[in-house]
Amino acid sequence: MNTTSYKTISAKKETVTKEWVLVDAENEILGRLASKVAKILRGKNKVNFTPHVDCGDNVIIINAEKIQLTGNKWDQKEYVRHTGYPGGQRFTSVKQLLDKNPTEIIRKAVKGMLPKNRLGSALLRNVLIYTGGEHPHQAQQPKKINLNTIK
Numbered sequence: 001m002n003t004t005s006y007k008t009i010s011a012k013k014e015t016v017t018k019e020w021v022l023v024d025a026e027n028e029i030l031g032r033l034a035s036k037v038a039k040i041l042r043g044k045n046k047v048n049f050t051p052h053v054d055c056g057d058n059v060i061i062i063n064a065e066k067i068q069l070t071g072n073k074w075d076q077k078e079y080v081r082h083t084g085y086p087g088g089q090r091f092t093s094v095k096q097l098l099d100k101n102p103t104e105i106i107r108k109a110v111k112g113m114l115p116k117n118r119l120g121s122a123l124l125r126n127v128l129i130y131t132g133g134e135h136p137h138q139a140q141q142p143k144k145i146n147l148n149t150i151k
Contacts, residue, residue, distance in 0.1 A: 011050040016043075019057045020142035022135075025106065026063040028147065029070060034109035036147045037061065041114065041123045045150060054122050060142050061129045065102040069094065079108065103129040 021040060025033055043049050043056035069077070079092045097105055106129050114120040128137065 009048070011043075011048045011053050011055045013053060016048075016053065016055045018055075020060065020137065020140040021057045022060045022062065022142040022144040023147060024063055024133075024144070025061050026066040027068055030067050030105065030109055033061075033067065033147060034106065034113055036150045037106075037110050037127060038113035039150065041110070041126055052119065054119065054126070056123060056126065058126045058140070058142075059128070060135050060137055061106060061127065062133050062135055063131070064106050064129050065098065065131045067102075067106065102131055 023033070023037060037059050039045055040059055041056040043054070046055060049055060074094055077094045079094075079097060081090050081092070082088050083090065094105065107124075107127070110127055111120075111124055114123050128135070
């Protein structure tokens with residue numbers, strides 16, 4: 001048996017084919033949306049997935065202000081940050097962040113589901129989040145996908 005015909009082919013930056021994908025976040029559950037978007041960004045839905053290469057697609061998310069949360073998360077979920085000074089811990093509720101910057105809620109959720117390294121930072125640059133149904137990326141001809149078809 002010739003074992004040279006069974007070589008595993010790893011994707012390289014030059015050989016990866018990246019597409020543009022449009023996701024509508026209207027009435028989507030935040031965590032489920034974020035996990036599926038992270039899977040698309042990482043490229044795990046492709047046959048040539050390679051863990052150390054950015055082989056995922058570019059994702060455009062519209063209607064960020066119309067996401068849903070389950071349970072009592074609208075009242076109980078808080079985002080914590082620290083200013084760097086003593087006693088500088090600051091808390092922000094989901095409702096406050098939704099009023100101030102609804103795109104940040106989705107960005108934080110997707111960021112938490114990506115690797116915590118340089119690759120994760122590079123992958124996060126491939127997601128573009130907008131409020132409303134309009135986006136300025138018509139020239140890239142994004143294909144609209146239904147998140148329910150992704151497992």
